[in-house]
Amino acid sequence: MSVLVAVPVLLPLGAAGLSMAFGRFADIQRWLGLLVLGVIVVDAAVLLHVADVHGPVVLHLGGWRAPVGIALVADRLAALLLLVSVIVMFSVLLYSIGQRITDYGRGTASTTFHPIYLVLCAGVSLAYLTGDLFNLFVAFEIMLASSYVLITRRTTANRVRAGMTYTIVSLSSSVLFLTLIGLVYAATGTVNLADLAERTDRLPPGPATALALLMVIVFGVKSAMVPLHFWLPDSYPNAPAPITAIFAALLTKVGIYAMIRTQILVFEREPSWPLMLVFALATMLVGALGALAQNDLNRLLSFLLVSHIGFMLFGLGVYDVAGLTGVILYIVHHITVQATLFLVSGLVTRYTGTVALSRMGGLAGISPLVAVLFAVPALSLAGVPPFSGFVAKLALLRSGIEVGTSWGYAVTAGAVLTSLLTLYAVARVWTRVFWGKRREPEGDPDHTDELVVGTGDTSRGMVYATGVLVGATVLVAVLAGPLSAVSERAAIDLLSGQAYRSAVLGGGSGG
Template structure:
């Protein structure tokens, strides 16, 4: 199965090259893109089965053994992220096909959209299989370069302005990441993550803390954690609906994935775990407070995206296998559900002519299918039983209860409150968009026919006045016919989100095994470095740390080399 590992990157890259060979031939490019993404989905599923049955796969590029060569590594976490990401990429692309067929690709120029989309997928996959920090950096840069193009498609003033902000922030993050790589290489003489597990442990604690914080800041910007998430609400909502959906689903999760790797492989005994719990709580609270004050649905979802990153940082900060398992399951859940919600909002915008709640209404009667397609993932993201959102949060709260620290208990309460506020914000948006009477183009609504209706209308007006619209809010646009392919793609993603609940038992069991693997870096180190791990690390080279029932390392009283 090892030869399959690089194919998850090579297939979309070759597909992008082939798409460029046929400029202007839309059907050919569509076929190439769909085929490439379908192959990546299949490869992800095969790799999930292979690593679960036989352990971590390591591909030594060019036959050069690690740490001297480039190692591509796939374990249970990598395989799951590859599969979920490929499913999202395929689902969103089918949605964009429907939009392009209906609108003539006005917002997604064929000559650049298809190959750029495949390059984005290649960058995401490369980041997930990177076995060294520099290859991880290359994966980030590939997906970021593609995202710069996608976020400015159409060339409107709003998109260019948002694109400039996104590019500047991304470049700052990349420079910080590259600087951190330089510091780590200067301190250890390597960038191979398996070898770094051994060598960073030999550094003074002050140097370890400095390197840890340098990586966390770089990855924190990419993951959009507080206070480094200021750029996201103004960047994502301005892009075309398919681009917004795939960005919201995937890009921040690549940052979270990088944080998991750095905290478990490079700094398994990190002293910043308590800081991560504080950051998680602030991200949860600040994000959801931004969401409940929004009038535009896209911005509302962008703030909930920030907020729910806090749940993932919560699990990482607990630094035990149960916390990692819950985080891994929650990442898979959130990628699917957040993407689905943005696709549903794309349908709302198309049918209603706007994403501002002030201009929507009456869609339950005029678009009942869209109402259902938004309602189901809304309940899921809000954590209503028995959906996967509830299962993921329950896993996090269970791990926190087992940890039994004041910080963990505090975050349990914050997490439960944020879940309720998420449901409140989304339910309010659904009610205003689908249940209340439609607002006409001149801003008027049907006159109330009773005292109760009049009172309800006044309260509604007061609530709308208290909410904040998008800075570049557009007037009502022309309502467009919604193609069946767009609805079908969204319905397919809703079905995948339901499958996360139906098959929650096997998937959570897989996530538990993945969490155990992540919590014990020695297994991956042994796979990558093999019999040379003692020679390459210094000391005994043994990374199989004894841990207590909370997952924290125990002081055995033994010195290295004994």
């Protein structure tokens, strides 16, 4: 069973090489990518079941036991997020094929989209499953390399600027990450997460606090936590819709996952973490207010993405079972919702020929289906019942009140205000895009490259893929009971850490 832990990492890497070999055969590349992602979905579902019933599944690579060797670990949290992430990657690939961005360059050479996309999948999977800090760094670098290629395909001036901003910030955080790894190893003699959990207890308070804060900074940059968020609204909106969707859905969540995993497993704290609650409140409000000032649809969604990272920091700041349960539910909800909104943005651009809200209008009369595809995730993001966002936010709000501190109450009030601001922002998009008089497409010189804009020429694959993700957001609400139960068990495991440490250092269920 432990071999299944390696599948999400090794299978897409091997398939990426095979996809390069068949670069001139479009159908083979398409079916290979979809097949590989489908297999990983099944694999992740099996891992989640096994981890939930029997405990973490561990694979010690090369037969070397931890902490000396490299361990891949699938516990409840890692398996759940892996499953949701790969479902989103599968849907976005369907959308990309329908939009035909996967075929750029095929007239003169083999396209690189499918191999790079599979490499990105391997990086995301490794980030969830790795059991040590150094391979977490490797996972982020795999994601950085592949995402830079994806964000700059069919290069324009805006894309180059966005790609440079994204890369410079990511490389800067990578330098900090390497520094962090060196300091951690110098202080403890290990980078294995399970082993670190036992050794950091013996560190003096000063060095332990410094290492914890440096981890917050490193992963705060990667997750776009305020005030380290400035790069995201300038980078994501310039990529094609499906690429922006996958970045928004997964890359920032991997940063949040890394922060949760390291802060809770490696360091011990009492419930309620005031510093993280301050970051959470600032992130929620700055992102929401930034969204209200935007006329560009993709920039508006990017600021909302930043804002809702604050909800995940909120649960981490509460630092108890209820708060972490809310965080896990919120990540599952937000991965599906944010990806869906950016895919709908791509559909909107097909009809309107622009991303400027001031030049849109009347789309509900032309395409009621697109209006519905937008309404469901938008209402969910705002936390309107009975959608998935309401379920996740309710769990977080209850945890904030139950913690019983002034900061807990303040951030709870901030979360309610942010939800209202989010509702206002998506309502503004609705009135500008779907209501009113139909405007003739004028074209947008900055956003007319790969999109067949202003024509309404949307393929069935684009609509079906978006519909699948809308269905996934509804399913999260329908399965709120079982998801809450799994999330609570994952939160208990996180705070205890005993099952994770025993599985990795004591052999667990793998070998």
